[in-house]
Amino acid sequence: MISETLDISAADFHAGTGWEIKPEGACKGEVCVPLPDGYSAEHAAERLGMAVVRDDASGLVAVGPESLTGRALVTAEAPEVVLPDLDGNEFHLSSLRGKKVVVVAWAPY
Amino acid sequence: MSLELSDPDASRPFIEAANPTHPSLLDPTHQLDALFGVINIPNVFWIDEEGVIVRPPEPGWPPSDHYPEWLRGMLDERDAAAQARADEVEADDPALAAKIRGGQDKAKYVAALRDWAEKGSDSEYAMSPEQVLAASQDRPVGKSEGAAHFELANHLWRAGNHDAAIAHFNEAHRLQPENWTYKRQAWSLVGNEAAGGGEMGRFNQWPAPGQEDDWPFEGDFMTESGATPAGDYYPATI
Numbered sequence: 001m002i003s004e005t006l007d008i009s010a011a012d013f014h015a016g017t018g019w020e021i022k023p024e025g026a027c028k029g030e031v032c033v034p035l036p037d038g039y040s041a042e043h044a045a046e047r048l049g050m051a052v053v054r055d056d057a058s059g060l061v062a063v064g065p066e067s068l069t070g071r072a073l074v075t076a077e078a079p080e081v082v083l084p085d086l087d088g089n090e091f092h093l094s095s096l097r098g099k100k101v102v103v104v105a106w107a108p109y
Numbered sequence: 110m111s112l113e114l115s116d117p118d119a120s121r122p123f124i125e126a127a128n129p130t131h132p133s134l135l136d137p138t139h140q141l142d143a144l145f146g147v148i149n150i151p152n153v154f155w156i157d158e159e160g161v162i163v164r165p166p167e168p169g170w171p172p173s174d175h176y177p178e179w180l181r182g183m184l185d186e187r188d189a190a191a192q193a194r195a196d197e198v199e200a201d202d203p204a205l206a207a208k209i210r211g212g213q214d215k216a217k218y219v220a221a222l223r224d225w226a227e228k229g230s231d232s233e234y235a236m237s238p239e240q241v242l243a244a245s246q247d248r249p250v251g252k253s254e255g256a257a258h259f260e261l262a263n264h265l266w267r268a269g270n271h272d273a274a275i276a277h278f279n280e281a282h283r284l285q286p287e288n289w290t291y292k293r294q295a296w297s298l299v300g301n302e303a304a305g306g307g308e309m310g311r312f313n314q315w316p317a318p319g320q321e322d323d324w325p326f327e328g329d330f331m332t333e334s335g336a337t338p339a340g341d342y343y344p345a346t347i
Contacts, residue, residue: 053254
C-alpha cells in the first residue's frame with residue numbers, strides 16, 4: 001500500500017494490506033500473527049515481513065505484501081478484491097460466493 | 110482482470126471486442142500480484158463456492174483453436190520454432206531441451222478446468238489448502254520489497270513523474286526478476302510513448318533500432334523472452 005506517512009491507522013492498514021488488527025494480532029483468514037508491542041504499522045509490517053520502501057523526493061512510503069511464510073499465499077481463503085469495471089462501477093469479488101470463480105489476469109500489452 | 114496502470118481506454122477495445130458475459134475488471138495497481146502471486150499474463154486461478162482458493166495462479170492459455178486466425182498462426186509458428194530449437198540442443202544440453210519443451214500444456218489445462226467445473230472438490234485438479242499455499246509463488250522479503258518499488262513506480266508514473274517511476278520500476282525488476290507483469294507493464298509504457306501510441310503501441314517492449322541508448326531499462330521483452338525457455342516462461346503445472 002502507498003501512504004504519505006508510516007503513521008497508518010489500523011483501518012487503513014486493513015484496507016491497504018488485507019490484514020485486520022484484532023485483539024489476537026494481525027489477521028488474514030484463519031491466520032493471526034501476534035503483535036507483542038501492540039499495533040503500529042511499522043511493528044505490524046516487521047512482524048508480517050512486509051518491506052517498507054520510501055521515496056525521498058515525493059515523501060511517499062510503500063508497504064509491500066507480507067512475506068512471513070515465504071509464500072505469496074498465507075491462507076487459501078481468498079482475500080477480498082474490489083476493482084472497477086470499464087464504467088468505474090466497483091465490483092466485489094466476494095459477491096460471487098456460491099459460484100465457482102475462475103480469475104484470469106490479462107493485460108493489453 | 111486487466112493489469113494495466115493506464116486509464117480504462119487502454120483495456121477497453123479488448124473487453125468490448127470480447128464482449129464477455131462475466132465481470133471484466135481493471136486492476137491498475139496489479140493487486141493480483143501482491144494478493145495472489147500473479148507473475149505473468151495469462152495467469153489464472155480458481156476459487157470455490159466457499160471462497161477458498163483451490164488452484165493458485167498458473168499459466169492458463171486456452172488451446173489455439175480458441176484464438177483468432179492471425180494469432181493462432183503466430184503462436185503455432187513460435188511453438189514449431191521452439192520444438193526445432195529443442196531438437197537442435199537435445200544432444201548437447203538435454204536439460205535445456207526439456208525446459209524448452211516444458212511449457213504449459215494448453216489442451217490439458219482447459220480439460221482440467223472443465224473437470225473441476227463438473228466435479229468440484231472431487232476433481233483431481235482441486236488442491237487442498239496446504240497444496241495451494243505450497244504451490245503459490247515463493248516470496249522472500251526481497252520480493253515484498255520489489256512489490257513496494259513497483260507500487261511506488263506505478264503511483265509516480267500516473268502522477269506524471271516518469272523519471273522517478275522508472276528508477277523504481279528498475280528496482281522492482283531487479284528484486285522480482287521472474288515477474289513479467291512488472292516488466293512488461295513498464296516496457297510497454299515507454300515503448301508505447303516511443304511508438305506514438307496506436308493500436309499496437311503497447312506491444313513495443315524493446316528499443317527501436319538506433320535508439321538503444323534511450324531505453325531506460327536493464328532488459329527488454331525481445332532480449333529476455335528470447336533467452337527464456339517456455340518451461341520457465343509458462344511452466345506446465347498440469
